[in-house]
Amino acid sequence: MQFTLTLPILCAIPLAPLFGSVIAGLFGTKLGGNRIGHGACQFVTILGVTIAFVLSCFVLVQVMDGFYFNGTVYRWMQLGELNLDIGFLIDPLTAIMMCVVTFVSLMVHIYTIGYMKGEEGYNRFFSYISLFTFAMLMLVMSNNLLQLFFGWEAVGVVSYLLIGFYFERQTAVFANMKAFLVNRVGDFGFILGIGLLLASTGSMQYDVIFSQNSALAAQTLPGTNWNLLTVACICLFIGAMGKSAQFPLHVWLPDSMEGPTPISALIHAATMVTAGIFMVARMSPLFELSDAALSFILVVGSITALFMGFLGIVQNDIKRVVAYSTLSQLGYMTVALGVSAYPVAIFHLMTHAFFKALLFLAAGSVILGMHHEQDMRKMGGLWKYMPITCLMMLLGSLALIGTPFFSGFYSKDSIIEAVAASHIPGSGFAYFAVMASVFVTALYSFRLYFYVFHGKARWGHADSHSHDHHEHAEHGDDHAHHGLAPGQKPHESPFVVTLPLILLAIPSVIIGFYTITPLLFGTFFGDSIFVDIGKHPAMKELAEEFHGPVAMAIHSFTSPVLLLVILGVLTAAVGYLWAPKLPGLVAQALAPIKKLLDNKYYLDDLNQAVFAKGLLWIGGVLWHRGDQKIIDGFIVNGSAHAVGRFAGVIRHLQSGYLYHYAFAMIAGLAVLLAWVLYAYLPFVR
Numbered sequence: 001m002q003f004t005l006t007l008p009i010l011c012a013i014p015l016a017p018l019f020g021s022v023i024a025g026l027f028g029t030k031l032g033g034n035r036i037g038h039g040a041c042q043f044v045t046i047l048g049v050t051i052a053f054v055l056s057c058f059v060l061v062q063v064m065d066g067f068y069f070n071g072t073v074y075r076w077m078q079l080g081e082l083n084l085d086i087g088f089l090i091d092p093l094t095a096i097m098m099c100v101v102t103f104v105s106l107m108v109h110i111y112t113i114g115y116m117k118g119e120e121g122y123n124r125f126f127s128y129i130s131l132f133t134f135a136m137l138m139l140v141m142s143n144n145l146l147q148l149f150f151g152w153e154a155v156g157v158v159s160y161l162l163i164g165f166y167f168e169r170q171t172a173v174f175a176n177m178k179a180f181l182v183n184r185v186g187d188f189g190f191i192l193g194i195g196l197l198l199a200s201t202g203s204m205q206y207d208v209i210f211s212q213n214s215a216l217a218a219q220t221l222p223g224t225n226w227n228l229l230t231v232a233c234i235c236l237f238i239g240a241m242g243k244s245a246q247f248p249l250h251v252w253l254p255d256s257m258e259g260p261t262p263i264s265a266l267i268h269a270a271t272m273v274t275a276g277i278f279m280v281a282r283m284s285p286l287f288e289l290s291d292a293a294l295s296f297i298l299v300v301g302s303i304t305a306l307f308m309g310f311l312g313i314v315q316n317d318i319k320r321v322v323a324y325s326t327l328s329q330l331g332y333m334t335v336a337l338g339v340s341a342y343p344v345a346i347f348h349l350m351t352h353a354f355f356k357a358l359l360f361l362a363a364g365s366v367i368l369g370m371h372h373e374q375d376m377r378k379m380g381g382l383w384k385y386m387p388i389t390c391l392m393m394l395l396g397s398l399a400l401i402g403t404p405f406f407s408g409f410y411s412k413d414s415i416i417e418a419v420a421a422s423h424i425p426g427s428g429f430a431y432f433a434v435m436a437s438v439f440v441t442a443l444y445s446f447r448l449y450f451y452v453f454h455g456k457a458r459w460g461h462a463d464s465h466s467h468d469h470h471e472h473a474e475h476g477d478d479h480a481h482h483g484l485a486p487g488q489k490p491h492e493s494p495f496v497v498t499l500p501l502i503l504l505a506i507p508s509v510i511i512g513f514y515t516i517t518p519l520l521f522g523t524f525f526g527d528s529i530f531v532d533i534g535k536h537p538a539m540k541e542l543a544e545e546f547h548g549p550v551a552m553a554i555h556s557f558t559s560p561v562l563l564l565v566i567l568g569v570l571t572a573a574v575g576y577l578w579a580p581k582l583p584g585l586v587a588q589a590l591a592p593i594k595k596l597l598d599n600k601y602y603l604d605d606l607n608q609a610v611f612a613k614g615l616l617w618i619g620g621v622l623w624h625r626g627d628q629k630i631i632d633g634f635i636v637n638g639s640a641h642a643v644g645r646f647a648g649v650i651r652h653l654q655s656g657y658l659y660h661y662a663f664a665m666i667a668g669l670a671v672l673l674a675w676v677l678y679a680y681l682p683f684v685r
Contacts, residue, residue: 005062010088011073013055013098014137017105020048021130028123041123045130046109052137053102056095063095064524070143070207082202089143089206091528093346096519097140097278100350101271104357105133107500108266111361114497115262115368121165128165129266132158136271140278145194145204148279152190152243155272156183162263163256172258179252186242186249193235196221197286200228210285210530217289233286233293237300240276244330247304251603253327254311257319261364264319265357268326274349277333281342285530288340294536295425298338302426302433305331307601309440313447314597317374318363321448325400326356328437335430336415339422340536342529347512347519348411355399355408355508361501362393365493366452370459376448381457385490390453392501397449399508401442401565404553407512412438413552414520414542416561421541438561442568450576459490513549521546 026032028041059067069090077084088094108129116122135158139151164176198204200219201212219228240246245253253273257264267273280287280297287293305328312324329352336345367374369386383390399408416438419431492498518524521543533540546552556562575583587594599605 005059005067005069005090007069007071007073007088009055010059010069010090010141013052013059013102014134014141016048016051016055017045017130017137018048018134020045021127021134024123024130025127028127034123036123038122041126042109042113045126046106048130049102049106049109049133052133053099053106056098056102059090060095060099063090063092072143076146082198082204084146084204085144086147087143087205088141090141092525093278093281093528094140096346096350098137100353101133101136101140104353104504105129105136105266105271107357107361107504108262111265111364111497111500112262114494115364116260119260125162125165125260125262128158128162129263132162132263132266132271136275139275143206145197145206145209148282149191149194152239152275152279153187155275156180156187156243159256159263159267159272162267163259165259165263169258175252175255175258179256182249182252183242186239188238189235190239190242193232193237193239196228196232196235200232206282213285213289216286227290227292229286230290230292233283233290234296236283236286237276237280237293237297240280240334241300242276243279244273244276244334245304245327246276246300246330246334247307248603250304250308250327251600251607254320254323254600257317257323261319261360261367264323265360265364268323268356268360273326273330274333274353277330277337277345277349280337281346281529284340284342287337288530288532288536291424291535294338294340296338297334298422298424298426298430301331301334301336301338302430303331304328305335305437306433306440309437309444311597311600312444313440314594315444316376318366318376318379318448318452319360319374321376321444322356322359322363325359325441325444328441329356329400332412332415332434332437335434336418338430339418339424339427339538340531341415341418341422341538341542342531343520343525343539344411344414344418344542346525346529347516348415350515350519351399351407351411351508351512354504354511355396355406358392358396358501358504358508359400361497361504362389362396365389365497365501366393368493368497369490371488373459376451378459379452380455380459381453382490383453386453386492388492388498389501392498392505393449393453395505396508397445401445401568402438402561403565404556404562405509405513405549407508407510409553409556410512410516410549413556413559413561414516417542417545418538421538422536424536435561435564438564439568439571442565443572446569446572447576450572455577455580516549516552517546 023036023044024041027035028037067090069088072085072087075083075085109126112125112129116125119125132155135151135154137151139148139155142148142151160176160180163179164172166172194204197209197216200216201209203209213229216229216232217227220226221228221231242249253268256267259267287297308324308327308331312321312328315321315324329348333345333348333352336342336348366379366382366386366389369382369389370379373379395406399406402409402412416431416434419427419434422430520539531539575586596602
């Protein structure tokens with residue numbers, strides 16, 4: 001009997017992880033009395049995500065056979081003619097996102113068994129990551145802006161909980177608050193964009209909004225001469241800038257390394273940070289009608305791709321190197337969106353999810369093997385002790401830098417070629433940025449690889465063990481004890497940790513080769529993504545130059561891109577294998593630039609001085625002048641004083657003496673009599 005998708009089955013995909021999260025969160029923590037143990041919590045959450053992954057694969061197969069679904073699950077509220085629904089849109093774009101999210105989440109769940117073993121919040125962590133998976137699935141499966149916004153905010157809330165998992169540490173509390181507040185800045189623009197579309201179309205349903213895109217493009221924002229669609233698209237993208245960590249709203253992502261390593265792979269590889277990329281691709285029928293919005297996206301993505309890559313070169317924390325790599329690769333995806341190569345952006349989103357999750361989890365394996373040491377300067381020569389992790393890190397790095405035949409090669413080179421074929425304003429700068437980033441990516445990737453796995457062993461000495469714990473608190477370490485004691489040696493991670501690495505390495509190597517043709521040059525996406533080929537011919541030119549994945553890889557040997565990759569790897573080998581003193585000399589010669597990079601372009605200081613302290617000053621003024629003086633002093637206390645003074649005056653009329661009251665009565669009677677005489681007896685006047 002052929003498997004057919006029904007609404008209950010579609011509902012089971014997000015609800016299965018939610019069910020696991022609720023069971024683990026209620027009965028596996030103090031909240032529910034710790035009624036179930038670690039084994040039951042990990043079983044129920046992994047089972048829920050496994051069900052979601054298997055059903056997502058069935059959805060993908062059915063979608064490839066022509067199955068589409070766009071319908072309402074239930075009506076939440078009706079306000080006049082506005083229907084607020086919870087519904088699903090199942091199409092190729094949704095299906096590929098569902099498979100990527102659930103597969104990476106499943107790998108993270110399995111990996112967590114080994115990585116978080118012995119942690120006090122073990123069950124709570126499993127509950128959080130399953131809840132995160134539910135939120136992300138609700139986001140990608142939505143067929144309207146209301147549900148999209150719900151999933152958007154839900155992943156933000158759960159990321160706040162995950163980044164601050166070690167809530168007893170001040171640095172973790174600061175990091176999750178920073179992530180929460182920075183994302184609120186982006187979300188303010190996002191909700192403005194949703195509001196503009198709702199006010200203009202009267203609906204939050206995707207299909208209704210898209211059917212009016214031409215009318216929207218002809219309207220102007222009331223009271224201005226600005227194009228309404230351009231303003232709405234830029235507002236939507238500001239939301240993506242926060243969620244997908246684009247410059248200058250990127251500052252939260254490196255600090256989010258305060259959370260345990262598994263959530264770094266989950267949040268920063270396949271889920272939260274890719275939500276903005278997915279949203280813009282979903283809204284392609286709107287963005288295609290605004291070259292101004294596309295140009296804005298292109299420039300922001302270019303800045304992020306290049307300048308965040310520079311920061312990866314100077315990092316010494318192994319997780320932060322991978323984090324800045326994530327920022328740079330998100331910039332690549334955004335650049336692809338800016339040149340209307342939406343399928344290429346989603347293609348790179350998919351390949352990046354696998355090899356970036358692999359890199360994060362491999363970094364976590366190194367941290368385990370080094371007794372929770374994260375400083376690469378205290379590593380070296382680990383390939384002898386951690387051969388599986390070493391190989392997995394090598395495969396992930398080769399995919400990241402765009403080595404021919406690896407998955408990252410097909411998606412990154414497609415982005416570069418799409419930018420070269422684009423004529424959108426800003427494409428010249430974007431081409432320079434993505435080309436320069438090729439060299440930078442290869443440099444910081446193999447700096448990490450050579451520093452950690454090759455060269456001289458810099459661990460196991462007294463000076464390397466008794467280091468400053470405060471330094472590691474700043475860099476997001478996961479445990480109180482760090483580093484190898486004298487005489488200790490690194491060790492390979494357990495099988496439950498290395499198995500997800502192996503399973504992630506497989507798509508990191510081969511999935512690009514097998515999927516580039518249908519995803520970019522076939523009919524896979526159908527009408528789920530809209531590209532105006534007449535105005536934005538980048539995808540058409542890519543198709544004309546594509547002659548198969550093998551020919552594309554062979555052609556790369558004559559391109560400058562591969563030359564930049566090789567130069568980056570050789571530079572890393574010279575600096576961190578053959579001439580280890582050279583980086584120090586270069587840093588001295590370029591001291592001002594090194595200081596600028598070490599301080600992350602001073603953006604954190606700027607935010608702290610201008611926004612944090614500025615808002616604190618504004619808050620102080622409003623509190624002192626507005627609250628204390630105007631509200632409390634004038635309105636509340638002032639009215640009380642006025643009543644008191646008035647009462648102090650009129651209280652003399654209540655003396656308590658009978659003759660005073662008799663006199664007042666006689667005087668009042670005389671006044672009343674005089675008024676009557678004056679009013680009714682004309683001769684008195």
